Amino acid sequence: MNSGWKRGITGLLSIGALGLMLTGCGTSTGNNGGTGEASTITDNEKPQMGGNLTLDLSQAVPDVDPAIGYDTTSSEILYQLYEPLVTYKKNTYQIVGDLAKSYDVSADGLTYTFHLRQGVKFWNNDPMTSKDFVFELERILNPNMKPNPSPGSSFFMDIAGAQAYYNGQTKTISGVSTPNDSTLVIKLVKPESFFLQVLALPFLSAVDPKFVNKVGNAAFNTTEAMGTGPFELVTNNQSQVVLKRNPNYWQKDQYGNQLPYLNQITFNVNSNTQLDEMHWEQGQTGF
Numbered sequence: 001m002n003s004g005w006k007r008g009i010t011g012l013l014s015i016g017a018l019g020l021m022l023t024g025c026g027t028s029t030g031n032n033g034g035t036g037e038a039s040t041i042t043d044n045e046k047p048q049m050g051g052n053l054t055l056d057l058s059q060a061v062p063d064v065d066p067a068i069g070y071d072t073t074s075s076e077i078l079y080q081l082y083e084p085l086v087t088y089k090k091n092t093y094q095i096v097g098d099l100a101k102s103y104d105v106s107a108d109g110l111t112y113t114f115h116l117r118q119g120v121k122f123w124n125n126d127p128m129t130s131k132d133f134v135f136e137l138e139r140i141l142n143p144n145m146k147p148n149p150s151p152g153s154s155f156f157m158d159i160a161g162a163q164a165y166y167n168g169q170t171k172t173i174s175g176v177s178t179p180n181d182s183t184l185v186i187k188l189v190k191p192e193s194f195f196l197q198v199l200a201l202p203f204l205s206a207v208d209p210k211f212v213n214k215v216g217n218a219a220f221n222t223t224e225a226m227g228t229g230p231f232e233l234v235t236n237n238q239s240q241v242v243l244k245r246n247p248n249y250w251q252k253d254q255y256g257n258q259l260p261y262l263n264q265i266t267f268n269v270n271s272n273t274q275l276d277e278m279h280w281e282q283g284q285t286g287f
Contacts, residue, residue: 046255047253047255047257047261048261049257049261050261050262050263051261051262051263052262052263052264052265052266053262053264053265053266054265054266054267054268055265055266055267055268056267056268056269056270057073057076057241057267057268057269057270058073058269058270058271059073059269059271060073060237060238060239060269061073061074061076061077061236061241061267062074063078063221063222064077064078064081064220064221064222064223064224064225064233064236065217065220065221065225066078066081066082066136066202066203066204066205066207066227067136067139067140067145067150067152067203067207068148068150068151068221069202070151070152070203075202077233077236077241077243077267078202078205079202079229080229080230080231080243080265081225081227081229081231081232081233081243082202082205082206082207082225082227082228082229083098083099083205083206083227083228083229084098084099084199084200084201084202084203084204084205084206085097085098085099085100085103085114085116085133085184085199085204086098086100086103086196086199086200087200088200095196095197095200097117098200099116099117099120099128099206099228100114100115100116100117100184101115101116101117102114102115103115108191109188109191109192110187110188110189110190110191111185111186111187111188112185112186112187112188112195112196113183113184113185114130114183114184114185114186115182115183116128116129116130116181116182116183116184117182117250118182119250120206120228120250121228121248122206122208122211122226122227122228123226123227123228123232123246123248124208124211124226125248126208126210126211126226127181128206128228129178129181129182130178130180130181130182130183130184131178131181131209132206132207132208132209133176133184133204133206134173134176134178134184135207135209135212136203136204136205136206136207137156137159137173137176137204138165138173139207139212139217140152140153140156140203140204141153141156141162141165141166141173142166143166145217146217146218147217147218147221148221150203152201152203153166155198155201155203156198156203156204158188158189158190158192158195159173159175159176159186159187159188159189160173160174160175160187160188160189161173161174161175161176162175174187175187175188175189205227206227206228207226207227208226208227211224211226212226222236223236223237228249228250229246229249230245230246230249230251230259230260231243231244231245231246231260231265232244232245232246238269239268239269240266240267240268240269241266241267241269242264242265242266242267243264243265243266243267244263244264245260245262245263245264246260
């Protein structure tokens with residue numbers, strides 16, 4: 001992986017941290033959330049379910065398709081809607097399982113076997129399976145995908161058969177297989193020390209093939225979404241983004257409460273920094 005790729009990964013770490021914070025954020029000021037964990041809380045204070053959060057965004061969100069979104073604004077939203085195989089443990093750079101409950105890496109560093117969480121569903125109740133990741137990888141490696149190809153294709157060229165698929169020489173990616181619905185195997189052409197960090201980016205998140213094919217790539221990148229994440233997309237336009245709680249989200253906190261705590265997050269698009277400050281001072285926005 002070249003240095004440009006590494007810079008891209010590093011630049012998105014803070015965005016991933018924000019995503020974990022929003023997932024676990026609740027009305028209790030003692031909770032900091034993140035991958036099913038809660039921060040230190042006094043005996044008399046536990047996370048409370050419910051509440052709405054309003055934030056300001058400096059610009060509209062251009063992409064809500066994980067295969068396309070690579071700017072920081074889109075990434076903030078994508079981490080609420082979609083989930084990759086692995087993610088970062090709260091407040092660290094340590095890679096842990098996300099939709100993959102565990103994974104194995106061969107001794108030669110070439111074969112990654114991901115064991116997926118069972119029972120995870122998309123918002124429309126379709127089950128998440130290993131084939132959903134293959135479908136998304138094919139979208140990422142399709143240079144002719146309309147209306148825009150994925151900017152993340154170069155991150156995945158170390159997967160066996162990725163270059164041939166990208167060049168249109170094959171119809172399948174030879175280095176990817178699904179022994180069953182809960183197992184995904186990825187083989188590389190050479191060891192890559194940053195491969196798990198690549199997988200923690202939003203690009204290779206689980207998406208619902210039936211839904212994508214139904215609404216089309218253009219709508220899927222702008223106004224339609226279907227993920228397994230903690231929040232569902234309600235609205236995305238030039239003035240506002242609204243997310244609502246996914247009532248069937250799979251993660252729970254240490255008390256057994258189902259995440260996320262918040263009922264709704266509203267992002268108001270506003271490029272006026274002085275107005276942002278006024279909203280903050282008047283208590284109209286959080287964070």
